[in-house]
Amino acid sequence: MSFAWAKPYEPKHPAMRWLDQRLPLPRLVYNATGPGYPVPRNLNYWWNFGFLAGIFLTIQILTGITLAMWYYATADGAFGSVEHLMRDVNAGWLIRYAHMNGASFFFIVVYIHIFRGLFFGSYKAPRELVWMLGLVIYLLMMATAFMGYVLPWGQMSYWGAQVITGFFSAFPIIGEPVRQWLLGGFAPDQAALTRFFSLHYLLPFVIAGVVVLHIWALHIQGSGNPTGVDVKDEKDTLPFHPYYTAKDGWFAAAFLLVYAIVTFFAPNYLGHPDNYIQANPLATPAHIVPEWYFWPFYAILKSFTVGFILPAKLWGVLAMFSSILLLFFLPWLDKSPVRSGHYRPLFKIFFWLLVADVFVLGWAGGFAPTPFRVAVGQVASAYYFLHFLVILPWISRVETPLPLPNSITESVLGGEAAEVAPVSQKKPRRGSVATAG
Amino acid sequence: MGSLFALPAAVLGFFVRLGWVRSIALFVGGAFALVATMSLYSGISAYYASPPTVLASAEFHLEPKELALRSDGPFGNFKNQAQLQRGFQVYSEVCSACHSMNFVAFRDLKGLGYNDAEIKKIASDWKNQVPSVNPDTGEAATRKALPSDHFPSPFLNETQARAANNNALPPDLSLITKSREGGAAYVYSLLTGYANQAGYKNEDGKELLKEFPDAKTPTNLHFNPYFANLNLAMPPPLTSEGQVSYADGTKPTVDQMARDVSAFLVWTAEPNLERRHAAGLPVTACGRSARAEDAGEDSPRQGQRRHHWLSATKLLHSATTTTRSNNGWRVAGATVRTTNRRPPRCRDAGMRSYSPQLSIGTRNPGLH
Amino acid sequence: MATKSAEVSEQTGTDGVRRRDFLNVAAVSFAGVGTVAALVPLVVQMSPPADVLALASTEVDLSKIVAGQGIKVSWRKQPVFVRNLTAKEVAEANAVKLSDLRDPQTLAERTKPGKTNWLITMGVCTHLGCVPLGIGEGENRGPYGGYFCPCHGSAYDTAARIRQGPAPLNLQVPEYKFTSPTTVEIG
Numbered sequence: 001m002s003f004a005w006a007k008p009y010e011p012k013h014p015a016m017r018w019l020d021q022r023l024p025l026p027r028l029v030y031n032a033t034g035p036g037y038p039v040p041r042n043l044n045y046w047w048n049f050g051f052l053a054g055i056f057l058t059i060q061i062l063t064g065i066t067l068a069m070w071y072y073a074t075a076d077g078a079f080g081s082v083e084h085l086m087r088d089v090n091a092g093w094l095i096r097y098a099h100m101n102g103a104s105f106f107f108i109v110v111y112i113h114i115f116r117g118l119f120f121g122s123y124k125a126p127r128e129l130v131w132m133l134g135l136v137i138y139l140l141m142m143a144t145a146f147m148g149y150v151l152p153w154g155q156m157s158y159w160g161a162q163v164i165t166g167f168f169s170a171f172p173i174i175g176e177p178v179r180q181w182l183l184g185g186f187a188p189d190q191a192a193l194t195r196f197f198s199l200h201y202l203l204p205f206v207i208a209g210v211v212v213l214h215i216w217a218l219h220i221q222g223s224g225n226p227t228g229v230d231v232k233d234e235k236d237t238l239p240f241h242p243y244y245t246a247k248d249g250w251f252a253a254a255f256l257l258v259y260a261i262v263t264f265f266a267p268n269y270l271g272h273p274d275n276y277i278q279a280n281p282l283a284t285p286a287h288i289v290p291e292w293y294f295w296p297f298y299a300i301l302k303s304f305t306v307g308f309i310l311p312a313k314l315w316g317v318l319a320m321f322s323s324i325l326l327l328f329f330l331p332w333l334d335k336s337p338v339r340s341g342h343y344r345p346l347f348k349i350f351f352w353l354l355v356a357d358v359f360v361l362g363w364a365g366g367f368a369p370t371p372f373r374v375a376v377g378q379v380a381s382a383y384y385f386l387h388f389l390v391i392l393p394w395i396s397r398v399e400t401p402l403p404l405p406n407s408i409t410e411s412v413l414g415g416e417a418a419e420v421a422p423v424s425q426k427k428p429r430r431g432s433v434a435t436a437g
Numbered sequence: 438m439g440s441l442f443a444l445p446a447a448v449l450g451f452f453v454r455l456g457w458v459r460s461i462a463l464f465v466g467g468a469f470a471l472v473a474t475m476s477l478y479s480g481i482s483a484y485y486a487s488p489p490t491v492l493a494s495a496e497f498h499l500e501p502k503e504l505a506l507r508s509d510g511p512f513g514n515f516k517n518q519a520q521l522q523r524g525f526q527v528y529s530e531v532c533s534a535c536h537s538m539n540f541v542a543f544r545d546l547k548g549l550g551y552n553d554a555e556i557k558k559i560a561s562d563w564k565n566q567v568p569s570v571n572p573d574t575g576e577a578a579t580r581k582a583l584p585s586d587h588f589p590s591p592f593l594n595e596t597q598a599r600a601a602n603n604n605a606l607p608p609d610l611s612l613i614t615k616s617r618e619g620g621a622a623y624v625y626s627l628l629t630g631y632a633n634q635a636g637y638k639n640e641d642g643k644e645l646l647k648e649f650p651d652a653k654t655p656t657n658l659h660f661n662p663y664f665a666n667l668n669l670a671m672p673p674p675l676t677s678e679g680q681v682s683y684a685d686g687t688k689p690t691v692d693q694m695a696r697d698v699s700a701f702l703v704w705t706a707e708p709n710l711e712r713r714h715a716a717g718l719p720v721t722a723c724g725r726s727a728r729a730e731d732a733g734e735d736s737p738r739q740g741q742r743r744h745h746w747l748s749a750t751k752l753l754h755s756a757t758t759t760t761r762s763n764n765g766w767r768v769a770g771a772t773v774r775t776t777n778r779r780p781p782r783c784r785d786a787g788m789r790s791y792s793p794q795l796s797i798g799t800r801n802p803g804l805h
Numbered sequence: 806m807a808t809k810s811a812e813v814s815e816q817t818g819t820d821g822v823r824r825r826d827f828l829n830v831a832a833v834s835f836a837g838v839g840t841v842a843a844l845v846p847l848v849v850q851m852s853p854p855a856d857v858l859a860l861a862s863t864e865v866d867l868s869k870i871v872a873g874q875g876i877k878v879s880w881r882k883q884p885v886f887v888r889n890l891t892a893k894e895v896a897e898a899n900a901v902k903l904s905d906l907r908d909p910q911t912l913a914e915r916t917k918p919g920k921t922n923w924l925i926t927m928g929v930c931t932h933l934g935c936v937p938l939g940i941g942e943g944e945n946r947g948p949y950g951g952y953f954c955p956c957h958g959s960a961y962d963t964a965a966r967i968r969q970g971p972a973p974l975n976l977q978v979p980e981y982k983f984t985s986p987t988t989v990e991i992g
Contacts, residue, residue, distance in 0.1 A: 492945070
């Protein structure tokens with residue numbers, strides 16, 4: 001897409017002209033990341049995380065493909081092949097730790113990216129599809145990460161697979177047959193391991209495809225910005241290159257530095273020691289926990305202990321899946337015409353409550369289930385559903401938003417005063433953001 | 438008559454105004470919140486009706502003791518080869534009777550400072566032999582180990598291991614410090630932590646057998662408060678001073694032997710630890726110094742935006758003045774400055790030795 | 806004359822359209838059925854294969870297990886607890902009121918007639934699939950003297966019925982039969 005003032009692609013070099021005539025790839029890059037893509041000038045650092053997510057996807061794919069050159073997907077040999085990689089393969093320890101921690105950092109980045117979207121209303125019209133494609137990416141990431149964690153065939157790998165495939169047996173009648181079909185057996189074993197390896201290799205490329213759609217859908221509309229006010233004219237934007245390539249690059253370097261520090265100096269901090277014990281189907285670890293990025297969902301699953309029409313286990317499974325699926329409906333649940341949380345004081349309070357709630361859910365899900373922790377987890381689970389399904393729709397109806405700036409440029413150059421009391425307005429504004437002008 | 442329908446009509450009207458998405462959302466959200474609350478209530482009433490039994494391990498399990506090793510911390514290394522060799526000696530003379538070390542090969546001992554000839558001798562003298570085939574008859578047999586072999590297991594298989602150890606399976610020790618919470622400190626505490634259960638009190642003064650008579654150590658198990666279940670199947674392996682006589686003359690007290698073997702087991706778990714730390718230093722130092730150059734002196738804060746680019750500031754300047762029509766605006770905040778600094782080269786950043794003068798923007802010397 | 810030929814041509818015209826539609830629908834349906842048929846093997850291949858199904862039964866020798874002892878065996882790669890209950894444990898199990906049980910079952914319902922001391926159950930907690938403690942010597946048997954799951958505290962009684970904790974059901978009794986007084990075949 002472009003705004004009318006986007007620079008058109010005019011190749012100077014004869015080789016580029018030759019290529020552009022036959023396959024407009026350079027044009028594509030220019031229009032997506034170069035001066036052909038005008039971006040609001042006021043993006044803050046919360047906007048860096050999309051690009052960072054793409055970097056981590058690339059890191060995972062590259063390290064993953066190299067790991068696959070040494071990994072044996074057999075129940076007998078998997079654990080040993082990973083140790084072989086760690087000890088004897090040149091730089092194998094580095095690639096393995098990079099892949100392990102790359103997954104964690106990929107999730108950190110994506111979670112910040114999602115919360116950015118929640119706060120700044122990135123899911124609202126006309127970007128609903130960008131949001132939904134993003135959720136599809138997130139679901140694929142979860143599936144990929146789960147299957148990847150099973151591959152080393154440690155104790156947590158095996159028992160995590162046992163518990164998560166056990167969910168399906170919660171569904172009546174079809175549950176157990178579906179579980180056996182998924183596993184290719186009665187419990188996680190060779191069949192499950194090889195198919196998880198096959199799918200773990202496949203899904204990142206599916207993710208890459210959906211990422212292309214995600215970025216494409218975004219570029220049709222143009223990026224959002226922290227004020228939520230639409231781009232009106234040339235003054236409101238900057239070409240992506242060099243401004244945002246530089247900003248993205250700098251922040252990526254900083255973030256990758258943190259990633260490097262963890263990978264080199266504390267590579268097992270985010271992991272669980274039990275996964276350094278070979279899988280034993282006859283001995284359960286004292287506490288089965290998934291990796292940290294699944295802890296909130298694990299808490300939600302464990303919170304439902306009472307049956308009500310449906311058995312408790314089924315409630316837990318349905319709640320866990322619903323907690324992500326409900327996000328697909330967010331654009332229709334939260335219909336406030338004001339996008340950005342900066343101008344929605346009531347929304348802002350509940351947003352931070354949600355952030356706290358998700359951290360509490362993580363704490364409840366990741367550690368030993370004492371009665372206190374379970375109780376807190378139940379309160380937090382109840383709040384999570386109430387937040388999205390009851391509170392947000394209610395807020396969007398009763399809230400009084402703050403007055404929006406007239407334009408992006410005004411909010412950037414004019415300072416606080418212009419934002420609060422825009423020149424042409426005296427009263428708080430309501431109505432569609434798109435018609436602001 | 439009309440008033441009978443008033444309430445249902447009002448409710449229906451409410452849902453119609455809400456729209457079908459929000460009505461379903463209200464229903465679903467309410468259902469989940471309701472069942473979660475019911476679960477909470479049921480959990481609380483069950484807790485007060487029958488408080489959960491406190492397990493002996495909750496009150497008597499001890500956290501590992503402190504253990505300082507050369508391999509600790511971000512600059513940990515395996516330069517203390519004397520200790521590691523002593524630890525290996527403890528393993529070979531005491532532990533290898535029951536515990537395998539499947540992922541370590543004899544050739545890896547080079548990392549402990551042994552030379553090729555020594556390794557060859559260690560391998561061929563090793564009391565456990567490697568499963569093999571009799572070259573004449575084809576029957577199963579064993580042969581002496583070679584440096585390229587991994588340490589052979591003391592038992593043929595799990596069944597034999599359990600048969601020899603009261604149905605307990607001695608775990609493989611290759612990854613023991615990575616697979617236990619507390620790592621080397623846990624191993625050290627376990628080895629030195631065996632206690633007499635009779636009269637054992639915890640730090641609050643509670644006596645174990647008085648509070649939990651059921652926790653009496655069953656036959657064939659041994660009381661050790663550093664073990665999660667308090668009673669473990671391994672009898673104390675290090676019982677007396679001088680069990681091993683160290684080649685370097687260090688006094689082989691139980692504590693010393695436990696420390697040495699724990700240090701050795703950190704090495705077996707991750708022989709590449711030193712290499713990892715050594716590689717990490719230039720990577721992270723290089724990354725930090727590059728950004729330190731970028732950040733530079735504190736640039737005055739103008740407007741709301743401040744950008745930290747290096748030579749991109751030059752690009753900024755040229756972009757704003759040449760390609761844009763002058764509407765009287767400028768990019769808010771950026772201090773347009775040209776810079777003559779060349780980008781830092783990573784080999785300056787500490788490949789040779791870690792320099793304490795590296796800083797992050799504020800010019801304060803500091804090590805991180 | 807003109808009307809007759811007009812009628813004829815109209816008839817063949819509409820016939821032709823109807824025939825085209827029919828051909829369209831038929832061809833697409835054929836392709837659709839073919840595609841589904843081609844996909845079926847890709848889906849069906851994921852089901853448990855013949856060799857896994859062949860391991861569906863295991864024989865267990867009971868002669869070495871004395872009263873008060875139990876062993877853990879592997880069946881379909883899952884743990885099974887085979888326990889020889891003492892008379893005291895049998896009495897304890899029978900003394901429990903069915904109304905006190907979350908999943909009401911008598912000991913008789915969970916064992917074979919005449920062999921109520923042989924309790925054969927899955928060693929898989931019905932909550933989230935952990936292996937409960939209590940089968941081995943010295944393991945924690947929990948407050949009800951049966952099995953105890955360390956993961957979330959589910960406690961089973963001497964008949965392996967759930968009494969406390971989050972598990973919804975008793976330990977599952979697999980299909981088994983006595984092939985002789987001292988051997989059972991599970992599965």
